[in-house]
């Protein structure tokens with residue numbers, strides 16, 4: 542199945558990403574879905590995330606939590622579906638070479654911190670998998686071992702998805718409230734590890750439950766029913782690339 546993908550570059554303003562209204566504001570008009578609703582049941586990819594206006598990024602918080610977006614204007618209000626897979630990419634610093642094996646980053650610590658701080662804590666809270674992709678040297682590109690074939694990865698993902706549907710009738714990401722406790726059983730070691738990480742890393746309750754659901758998915762990929770410490774440890778690692786405050 543082909544998934545639709547909205548691929549957005551800057552600049553974009555809030556009406557473009559959320560919705561726009563036909564006609565002028567004072568005369569009303571018909572609200573129409575913007576890019577995030579057009580990405581419903583697809584992928585919304587924001588390249589160079591810190592380059593987006595902060596107000597635009599904060600608008601994403603509502604749909605990432607609820608799968609819907611509400612827009613209100615004086616004469617018009619509309620509620621649109623917006624359940625999308627959010628994918629974003631960013632450089633580690635303004636020049637892009639922080640951590641590069643051969644090029645030198647010329648950014649100051651202050652510039653790096655300000656650049657990364659454009660992604661607010663509450664938005665970052667809603668990003669479940671945060672992964673650093675190191676720049677590859679030429680030797681690794683030409684002489685490195687081949688990766689796992691996509692067919693094999695796809696088969697594993699499909700099997701994990703089927704496990705979720707058979708167990709609870711929905712994907713893990715949609716579990717909420719008591720159903721999280723019911724369907725994400727932890728062994729003692731896993732529970733201790735997860736609670737310890739929450740305290741040490743200062744996670745919100747939201748982050749705690751999101752990590753738990755990611756660990757549930759890792760266990761499903763592993764074909765395991767009960768979450769173990771290794772499933773939880775992997776889920777914790779996906780939340781440690783950028784600062785958490």
Ligand SMILES: [Zn+2]
Pocket residue numbers: 634635636637638639646647648
């Ligand atoms: Zn730099």
